[in-house]
Amino acid sequence: MRRIPESVIDEVLSRADIADVVGSYVSLKPKGSNLWGLCPFHDEKTPSFSVNPAKGIYWCFGACQKGGNAIKFIMEIEGLNYPQAIRFLADKYGVRVPEEAVSEEEEKLKEKKKRVSAILSEAAKFYYLSYQDTEIGKPAREYAAKRGLDKATLDHFGIGYSPKTWDSLYNLIKSKGYTDEEMLDSGIFKRSETNNKVHDMFRGRLMFPIFDAMGNIIAFGGRALGDGHPKYINSPDSLVYKKQNHFYALNFAKKEKSNQLIVVEGYMDAIAMHRAGFRNTVASLGTAFTEAQLRLCSRYANEVIFFFDADNAGQNAAIRAIEMMTGYLRKLSGVDIRIKIAKVPDGKDPDGYIKENGVESFRKIVEHAQYVDEYLLERAYNDNYSDEKGLDKGRYQEDVLRYASWINDEIMRSSMAGVAAGYLGANPEAVFKRINAVRDANIKNQSESSARTIVRTRRDDLSARNSQMPDEIMINVGAEPDKAISEPEEVNDSASEEELNLLAYAIALGDSLMDETIVGRTDLLRPADFAGDTMKTLVKELIGILDRSGTVSYARMADFFSQVTINGTEAENVMLAYYDKAENEKNIEVKRDLYLNYLFKIRISVCEKEEKRILNLYQSATAEERVILQKNLSAISDYKNKINIALGRL
Ligand SMILES: [Zn+2]
The missing domain is CATH 3.40.1360.10 (Dna Topoisomerase Vi A Subunit; Chain: A, domain 2)
Known part of the structure; x- marks a missing residue:
């Protein structure tokens, strides 16, 4: 995936004032240091949706609890993905998004897609105008009238008509300088098998442009007027259209x-x-x-x-x-x-x-409309009940077990078990157990036949910045014995109080983190200071941002918080409180000292864990290995002393 340069994201976030971004969707009124309005993401009568211009974030204190930076807001409200949202804001606030160096091939493909999109737009225009044309569009308008399609609907959906000719669209597109190949790539032309000529695919049909979520035309559907066959023809998958997406x-x-x-x-x-x-x-x-x-x-x-x-x-x-x-x-x-x-x-x-x-x-x-669990229960009952014989319990049980085993929500499964148990005169607990057994068997069958999941290893991929650290920091603290590579692992999203505080204070320090007169080189936090996978990842991202742009902000990190959980809760919900506290400390030295305090405490505890691990290894080590282990132990102990002294100075 191509990345949008860091500098662009920073520029977008600094120019796209959150109050302005949100303000064009929500009417906001100031109260205290925040702005307030009605949450656009859930229904409410009193405003619980806040915008904090200083932090560059929004937050809903109401039912939905959504929050994030300007990019996240646009993602949510416009239904865009991350790069799309950045481009959206960049456009609006006049930030140029340089296209990163791409291979010649990619460049060609992109250009090709652009031209194909242009062909599709031209085609939509052509179909629309053909529909409006007094003569040509007559049969289509008559048909539309019969189907009760009014003008407003036709305009709203961009509906048009493809004239009953083989080449009117072809000739038009050709005259605009497009090649046969490009036309074929658009999916709305065909090459004749008899004379090898490219011709219009849709002829004499009511035309429906198919849009992507952003409103770009990506394909067409054509309906025969009246009883023509086939009733519907749709564009095939093409360069710009994959129908399953x-x-x-x-x-x-x-x-x-x-x-x-x-x-x-x-x-x-x-x-x-x-x-x-x-x-x-x-x-x-x-x-x-x-x-x-x-x-x-x-x-x-x-x-x-x-x-x-x-x-x-x-x-x-x-x-x-x-x-x-x-x-x-x-x-x-x-x-x-x-x-x-x-x-x-x-x-x-x-x-x-x-x-x-x-x-x-x-x-x-x-x-x-019924939720699937209700629907399936009713279905199992109706299928196996007859007025003469009543409920066929055997077959009912069979169906319920199968249906309920599909349901992913445990509470739903257990409530299905409860209902079924009633009809079966059975113990709900027993039915629930049977359902889960069927489910486990299903899952086992599936996972055996599917490829192995992507494996995560716990090893830290230290960023370039960390590899410039003095040797003393490069001690392999916190490392764990290698796990079997093939063992898929859950992402460990745990974080301690101290770790959360450390991350929050780091963000609150912003560019001071990079000022060596404030935070020494060796005192920069790093992934190895954290135990959980998620925290390591977040810190890695933070360091990446620092490296590339020389500062970090809560708004910038909010992008990453929105993607992960910490201790099972959305990271954005967790981090905000910690950040609030850290950010409230205005004295930079106090802030720095608190940061160091958390950092040192964590490092000491990491050292202690490592000491324990080495002592364990020591028991069964050979004489040669013991020499190495001793070296490690004394290095750790030296390091720990240094930190303790530094901690004492705070
Ligand atoms: Zn809300």
């Missing part, structure tokens, strides 16, 4: 900032839903719902609703979809999203249903 209408749906996304199958469904007021609807673009799409959903919502026909085929499809999605969720750790299933009666799709029964009736269907 996108949703139709997500660019519109995300603006609703609903915590819920409704997923339907086709763009006509999505458009019908938007028109009916369900503007948080997206369409899955004709693929089986993918893991990438579920992850995409989780960036915008914490609940997704899917519709299935109420008939048997539809309901079986629902079960398959649930199994698949719960499977994705198990793999996507950290993705927190709840799935709901809604049943549309009479074998209708949402579009057809709304047309026949009206919006209000459809709203009830949405409201009656």
